[in-house]
Amino acid sequence: MTTAFGDLLLGNQRYARSAPRPLQGIARAGVTIVTCMDSRLDPLGMVGLRLWDAKVIRTPGGHVTADAVVGCILSTHLLHVHRILVVQHTRCAMASGDDGALRAKVAAATLADLGSLTIGADPDQRARLQADTTMLRDQPLLAEGVVVGGFLYDVDTARLEQVS
């Protein structure tokens, strides 16, 4: 087995000594957060929530992808979710250009050729956020009464702005 994960397994040993162990997989605050994979984001902390409070679905850009939609649907039927926040953020690479620009950025950084990989980048972030939240609101398989909001998180000020 590779030792590339040794420090992380060590970290887990420390964590397991005192980690909270909620017995149920529900979202105690009734919230699902769809947000970007960016390491500058603390999805729970940014809205004052903690472990056990919310479902968190992370995608590149915080885009509401097909898998994210499935997660939202299931969370509203099985996990007590009645509010969904879609949170995209400033300075996001996924909003810095189109797929061609991002592939060129990767090529410049590592010389890797991503070929025709579909990345799903979208430089019109606010329009994308609007479209993603509208698509979720129109999703007929969400549980009844679910509220969907679209938000932009500013990585410089840590403030959330409701966009849709």
Ligand SMILES: [Zn+2]
């Ligand atoms: Zn991002």
